Amino acid sequence: MAAEIIDGKAFAADVRARVAGHVAQLKGQGITPGLAVVLVGEDPASEVYVAHKHRATVEVGMASFEHKLPADTSEADLFALIDRLNADPNVHGILCQFPVPEHLSERRTVARIDPAKDVDGLSVTNAGLLATGERALVSCTPLGCLMLLRDRLGDLSGKEAVVVGRSNLFGKPMAQLLLQENCTVTMAHSRTQDLPEVCRRADILVAAVGRAEMVRGDWVKPGATVIDVGITREPHPDKPGKTRLIGDVHFESAAEAAAAITPVPGGVGPMTIACLLANTLTACCRAHGMPEPEGLTA
Numbered sequence: 451m452a453a454e455i456i457d458g459k460a461f462a463a464d465v466r467a468r469v470a471g472h473v474a475q476l477k478g479q480g481i482t483p484g485l486a487v488v489l490v491g492e493d494p495a496s497e498v499y500v501a502h503k504h505r506a507t508v509e510v511g512m513a514s515f516e517h518k519l520p521a522d523t524s525e526a527d528l529f530a531l532i533d534r535l536n537a538d539p540n541v542h543g544i545l546c547q548f549p550v551p552e553h554l555s556e557r558r559t560v561a562r563i564d565p566a567k568d569v570d571g572l573s574v575t576n577a578g579l580l581a582t583g584e585r586a587l588v589s590c591t592p593l594g595c596l597m598l599l600r601d602r603l604g605d606l607s608g609k610e611a612v613v614v615g616r617s618n619l620f621g622k623p624m625a626q627l628l629l630q631e632n633c634t635v636t637m638a639h640s641r642t643q644d645l646p647e648v649c650r651r652a653d654i655l656v657a658a659v660g661r662a663e664m665v666r667g668d669w670v671k672p673g674a675t676v677i678d679v680g681i682t683r684e685p686h687p688d689k690p691g692k693t694r695l696i697g698d699v700h701f702e703s704a705a706e707a708a709a710a711i712t713p714v715p716g717g718v719g720p721m722t723i724a725c726l727l728a729n730t731l732t733a734c735c736r737a738h739g740m741p742e743p744e745g746l747t748a
């Protein structure tokens with residue numbers, strides 16, 4: 451294997467430590483950043499992510515407000531809670547864990563959150579601010595990828611970037627961030643013609659298609675930086691009864707061609723929660739008219 455492995459776990463720990471330093475300073479001035487996480491229903495993976503978010507929030511010294519609602523919660527009751535959190539001065543960030551049960555709408559739920567507290571960066575307001583190059587709260591996983599890319603490559607100007615996947619949660623904000631860094635950006639997706647050839651153009655290849663190991667080594671330009679955003683859980687081939695996580699990139703073959711690559715697990719995933727904390731800190735600083743933390747925003 452030729453590629454350097456980008457250690458997202460270590461980088462995320464560093465981001466969390468920097469956030470904790472800022473939180474300590476704010477607390478010295480009588481301000482405690484607060485994050486509210488809303489979970490509707492009992493999706494087992496979501497329960498784990500929400501527990502991780504609570505632990506990480508408390509570890510950096512922030513206030514954590516967890517709201518677990520039954521799966522049959524009505525939209526009216528969910529919105530009443532969001533309205534209370536919007537009005538609560540101790541809450542600087544709000545997110546509703548996805549997926550939500552089928553009778554609820556993710557789009558309408560996000561739209562109910564005050565954009566200044568939308569630490570997932572998913573509201574139409576924050577997406578629009580990002581697209582027009584104005585000060586936004588940026589979706590956590592793309593923000594985390596940008597931090598990893600800046601750390602590894604420094605100035606991204608003029609690089610060919612290909613983002614495979616066009617979701618609102620990831621692909622679209624990732625493309626906007628890379629454009630903001632003066633990359634030449636291609637957004638590819640399931641209908642893109644000759645996807646392997648398009649990917650081979652990329653100095654920066656970001657895969658977020660949700661199809662396990664779709665991106666193969668011969669899709670990777672020699673020397674490229676490969677960011678794998680996929681997380682598919684599948685039965686472990688060698689350990690009966692156990693599961694393993696795999697990404698959207700076929701790691702072994704891609705690592706032969708790439709100069710650097712994120713693994714799954716331990717690459718992009720840990721950056722999501724670290725950037726959620728960074729966004730909550732940013733939202734808190736903005737709410738109090740204080741300078742934003744350097745190096746923790748887009």
Ligand SMILES: Nc1nc2c(c(=O)[nH]1)N[C@@H](CN(C=O)c1ccc(C(=O)N[C@@H](CCC(=O)O)C(=O)O)cc1)CN2
Pocket residue numbers: 499545546547548549570590591681695714715716717718719720721722723
């Ligand atoms: N409201 C939101 N819902 C969801 C988001 C989100 O950003 N906002 N993203 C995902 C889940 N997610 C956070 O919520 C998340 C996913 C993965 C990780 C992570 O650290 N992954 C590890 C592996 C963890 C494991 O072993 O299972 C890794 O990749 O190394 C953190 C957060 C969907 N919902």
